[in-house]
Amino acid sequence: MVSDRDSMTFEIVVVLAIVAIVAFTGQVLIYYESTARTGLPPAGALGGDNVISGFAVAIAGEDEPTPMLADISVERIEVNPASPLVGEAFEVRVYVKNLGFQEIKTPFYVEAEFIPKTEETNVALDPIKISEFMPQALAPGDESYVAFLVTTIVPPGPMRIVAHADSTLKILDDNPANNKLSKTVIIALE
Numbered sequence: 001m002v003s004d005r006d007s008m009t010f011e012i013v014v015v016l017a018i019v020a021i022v023a024f025t026g027q028v029l030i031y032y033e034s035t036a037r038t039g040l041p042p043a044g045a046l047g048g049d050n051v052i053s054g055f056a057v058a059i060a061g062e063d064e065p066t067p068m069l070a071d072i073s074v075e076r077i078e079v080n081p082a083s084p085l086v087g088e089a090f091e092v093r094v095y096v097k098n099l100g101f102q103e104i105k106t107p108f109y110v111e112a113e114f115i116p117k118t119e120e121t122n123v124a125l126d127p128i129k130i131s132e133f134m135p136q137a138l139a140p141g142d143e144s145y146v147a148f149l150v151t152t153i154v155p156p157g158p159m160r161i162v163a164h165a166d167s168t169l170k171i172l173d174d175n176p177a178n179n180k181l182s183k184t185v186i187i188a189l190e
Contacts, residue, residue: 070173071100072108072165074181075143079161083186086156092148094163098138099178104171105137110146111167116154116187125154131167156189 075095084090094110114128132146152159162182166173173179 069100069102070104070171071098071175071178072104072138072171072173073097073099073175073178074110074163074165077161077163077181077183079183079185083188084152085188085190087151087153089149089151092150092161093145094132094148094165095143095145096134096138096165097143098140100174101140103137103139106170108134108166108170109168110134111164112148112150113162113164114150114152115160115162116152117158117160128152134165152187154187156187158184159187160184 073096075097078093078095080091080093092112094112096110098104109131111129111131114130116125130148130150132148134144134146136144138144160182161184162180165179166176
């Protein structure tokens with residue numbers, strides 16, 4: 001025959017096992033109770049009927065992704081005119097967007113790297129890096145841009161522009177993979 005002390009020890013062990021399951025799996029526990037006759041010792045304080053009570057583990061739907069706190073992204077690069085002439089000034093706008101869930105108040109730099117190539121040899125010349133300051137705060141979902149006014153004296157041909165948001169790493173960005181974007185423009189002779 002099972003004593004009350006043995007029954008209580010068993011219940012404590014079961015509860016500890018359930019707590020361990022919850023801690024390691026994060027699954028939801030559901031309390032259940034059945035009044036079917038089982039041949040177990042009387043429940044005593046539970047009204048004299050043989051009662052099975054306990055917990056069942058149930059999987060709670062899909063886990064929701066943890067929202068990113070800070071995520072600055074380079075969304076696009078616009079060049080005006082689209083195909084600048086050698087020696088002519090042109091504007092490069094780098095659009096950045098706050099894709100995170102917190103306002104970005106920390107001022108940061110946006111860098112534009114200009115990498116010219118010559119068509120004859122397809123050899124990259126030394127890149128030119130320019131940084132602009134993003135002075136305004138960006139609320140979640142906000143987009144803004146920095147503008148670079150550039151004049152290049154390079155041979156005509158393709159020039160790659162690589163934009164890098166937060167190039168000096170001032171923001172604790174949860175997703176730095178989207179901080180860079182590139183675009184190729186053709187520098188024309190005429």
